[in-house]
Amino acid sequence: EIVLTQSPGTLSLSPGERATLSCRASQSLSSVYLAWYQQKPGQAPRLLIFNASSRATGIPDRFSGSGSGTDFTLTISRLEPEDFAVYYCQQYGSSPYTFGQGTKLEIK
Amino acid sequence: QVQLVQSGAEVKNPGASVKVSCKVSGYSLIELSMVWVRQAPGIGLEWMGGFEDGEKIYAQKLQGRVTMTEDTSTDTAYMELSSLRSEDTALYYCAIGTYFFDSWGQGTLVTVSS
Numbered sequence: 158e159i160v161l162t163q164s165p166g167t168l169s170l171s172p173g174e175r176a177t178l179s180c181r182a183s184q185s186l187s188s189v190y191l192a193w194y195q196q197k198p199g200q201a202p203r204l205l206i207f208n209a210s211s212r213a214t215g216i217p218d219r220f221s222g223s224g225s226g227t228d229f230t231l232t233i234s235r236l237e238p239e240d241f242a243v244y245y246c247q248q249y250g251s252s253p254y255t256f257g258q259g260t261k262l263e264i265k
Numbered sequence: 266q267v268q269l270v271q272s273g274a275e276v277k278n279p280g281a282s283v284k285v286s287c288k289v290s291g292y293s294l295i296e297l298s299m300v301w302v303r304q305a306p307g308i309g310l311e312w313m314g315g316f317e318d319g320e321k322i323y324a325q326k327l328q329g330r331v332t333m334t335e336d337t338s339t340d341t342a343y344m345e346l347s348s349l350r351s352e353d354t355a356l357y358y359c360a361i362g363t364y365f366f367d368s369w370g371q372g373t374l375v376t377v378s379s
Contacts, residue, residue: 192364194310194366252317
């Protein structure tokens with residue numbers, strides 16, 4: 158099973174700042190089979206990015222993903238108030254399709 | 266646009282089974298791949314099972330206890346989990362997708378407690 162480790166656990170930033178979230182896989186993904194999700198309290202996760210860098214439908218272009226192999230990054234270029242949430246990465250290179258433990262993005 | 270509506274919260278005794286439903290609207294279930302993901306309190310997300318190469322697959326740790334079924338006549342998917350334990354207490358989500366999941370149900374809370 159591929160283990161995904163996200164860092165940092167909590168990120169404290171202010172609106173307007175740039176956020177960089179990391180996701181590291183315990184083994185190389187066979188391609189760019191990585192997705193990112195945003196989850197707000199009391200809500201289901203929302204798909205942001207798939208195939209490491211493709212934005213899902215309706216996702217603002219301030220969200221971008223990059224990386225390959227074992228190291229992946231989600232970048233939010235300029236934080237809006239609605240971006241403060243928990244973010245999860247998920248790999249689908251091999252089953253079981255595992256998730257990272259999450260990064261909480263909180264308002265500083 | 267696809268919408269997924271799940272059944273309501275359940276409270277079960279240890280050792281019992283639970284069956285959660287997920288009603289699809291906006292598309293026919295036969296056109297979609299459904300997965301189930303759970304989230305224990307304060308813990309992250311866990312993929313339970315879905316499809317790969319057209320075949321149903323389950324997380325190994327749940328093998329033998331979890332069954333995913335579909336009723337295409339009513340566009341409803343089901344997830345049944347048996348031999349429930351306290352650690353199965355979680356919010357259970359259905360979601361659409363084979364590898365990544367772009368539409369989610371609202372979640373069904375299953376509480377396992379004596």
